[in-house]
Amino acid sequence: MTQSRILYSFPVIALKYLRYLLTASNGSGHGIHSPFLYAFTRQVLDDRIRPQACQPIEALRAHLHLDRRMLDIDDFGAGSVSGRSRHRRVGQVARSAAKPSRYGRLLHRVAAHLGCRHALELGTSLGLSTAYLATVPGMEKVLSLEGSPSVRQVASENMVSLKLFNVTLLEGNFDQTLGQALQQMPRPDLVFFDGNHRYEPTMRYFQQCLPYASEDAVFIFDDIHWSREMEQAWAVIRQHPQVRCSIDLFFLGFVFFRSAFRQPQQVAIRYTGF
Numbered sequence: 001m002t003q004s005r006i007l008y009s010f011p012v013i014a015l016k017y018l019r020y021l022l023t024a025s026n027g028s029g030h031g032i033h034s035p036f037l038y039a040f041t042r043q044v045l046d047d048r049i050r051p052q053a054c055q056p057i058e059a060l061r062a063h064l065h066l067d068r069r070m071l072d073i074d075d076f077g078a079g080s081v082s083g084r085s086r087h088r089r090v091g092q093v094a095r096s097a098a099k100p101s102r103y104g105r106l107l108h109r110v111a112a113h114l115g116c117r118h119a120l121e122l123g124t125s126l127g128l129s130t131a132y133l134a135t136v137p138g139m140e141k142v143l144s145l146e147g148s149p150s151v152r153q154v155a156s157e158n159m160v161s162l163k164l165f166n167v168t169l170l171e172g173n174f175d176q177t178l179g180q181a182l183q184q185m186p187r188p189d190l191v192f193f194d195g196n197h198r199y200e201p202t203m204r205y206f207q208q209c210l211p212y213a214s215e216d217a218v219f220i221f222d223d224i225h226w227s228r229e230m231e232q233a234w235a236v237i238r239q240h241p242q243v244r245c246s247i248d249l250f251f252l253g254f255v256f257f258r259s260a261f262r263q264p265q266q267v268a269i270r271y272t273g274f
């Protein structure tokens with residue numbers, strides 16, 4: 001299936017984003033009653049201070065944007081033309097696949113706020129989001145999965161150049177490597193789902209990780225409004241009986257399993273990033 005048949009078109013996403021901006025809570029009003037959500041909003045979403053630990057990652061991102069090395073990419077994800085190899089420059093991959101800086105910094109702040117020590121990521125690409133997680137104070141290990149060998153190779157070089165020795169990269173299709181990763185990291189505090197954005201695999205990876213989710217864990221889903229399939233997956237995930245709270249930030253969705261939420265809570269909070 002071609003990418004254009006999977007994703008919403010730009011005007012559709014723009015309209016959905018506009019509706020989100022108009023209807024989402026500003027974090028202090030309607031729907032935000034719990035102390036956990038209030039603290040999350042004030043201390044994470046509203047925090048405008050750029051973590052110093054992220055500065056070398058921003059510098060690396062700028063450098064990668066100018067990198068003209070050609071990569072032979074096997075894209076396993078949604079929109080790939082199955083089995084066909086595609087050639088792209090490192091700079092193109094850095095511009096198109098990596099989460100923008102403001103969301104990278106958000107991942108960093110979330111992991112720091114929750115005191116995460118073990119993070120699992122599905123979708124390394126060049127390792128930029130991996131690095132935002134790995135630079136969190138107290139982070140012991142980030143295990144990140146990537147299918148494309150050439151991309152994984154550049155990510156490895158990036159981890160070395162950033163001196164991030166708490167990162168392990170696992171190469172191969174998530175269908176095979178996720179089980180292996182969960183053996184290596186049986187209690188991830190944070191799981192970032194950022195690859196293969198289709199309904200069936202997203203649900204399968206979620207179900208596979210669920211038995212390993214502790215009370216304090218957070219699962220983060222990328223691009224939850226990117227396509228009909230991702231919106232369907234997000235709708236099912238946020239209503240799962242084990243999920244006690246979900247936060248929709250439009251480009252990212254967070255789910256929590258804390259029993260302190262006696263009644264399940266589903267909120268959308270306006271976030272445009274810092």
Ligand SMILES: C[S@@+](CC[C@H](N)C(=O)[O-])C[C@H]1O[C@@H](n2cnc3c(N)ncnc32)[C@H](O)[C@@H]1O
Nearest residue numbers: 076077098099123125128129147173174195196
């Ligand atoms: C959107 S990119 C990840 C971006 C990265 N998290 C960041 O923000 O810097 C998704 C990556 O997942 C990989 N991927 C997608 N589906 C996969 C699968 N089924 N198995 C292994 N890797 C996969 C792709 O090769 C791609 O590099």
